[in-house]
Amino acid sequence: MLPNWLFKPFRSRDAMPPxxxxxxxxxxxxxxxxxxxxPAKVNAIAxxxxxxxxxxxxxxxxxxxxxxxxxRG
Numbered sequence: 001m002l003p004n005w006l007f008k009p010f011r012s013r014d015a016m017p018p019x020x021x022x023x024x025x026x027x028x029x030x031x032x033x034x035x036x037x038x039p040a041k042v043n044a045i046a047x048x049x050x051x052x053x054x055x056x057x058x059x060x061x062x063x064x065x066x067x068x069x070x071x072r073g
Contacts, residue, residue, distance in 0.1 A: 019048035023070050030063055042066070 016024065023045050030037070037059045046053045046062050049069045053062055 019045070020070065023049055023066050027063070027067055027070060037063075 026042065026045055039055075039059050039062075042059050042062050043053045043055065043057075046066050046069075049066065051062075051065055051069060053065075
């Protein structure tokens with residue numbers, strides 16, 4: 001998998017659908033280490049992307065699935 005920073009210059013956040021933009025913002029915040037993870041918020045973002053998420057799923061697994069969904073585009 002190619003690094004995310006490689007695609008950033010070519011992808012405008014304004015051109016993205018709002019749920020994809022929200023997912024990218026979440027991943028950027030997690031990568032920067034500057035966010036406290038609210039499981040309800042992470043699950044809501046995953047569901048907006050069309051992922052099925054259990055309320056009992058670990059946040060780390062959900063973020064991994066969001067990251068994969070964003071990479072698929």
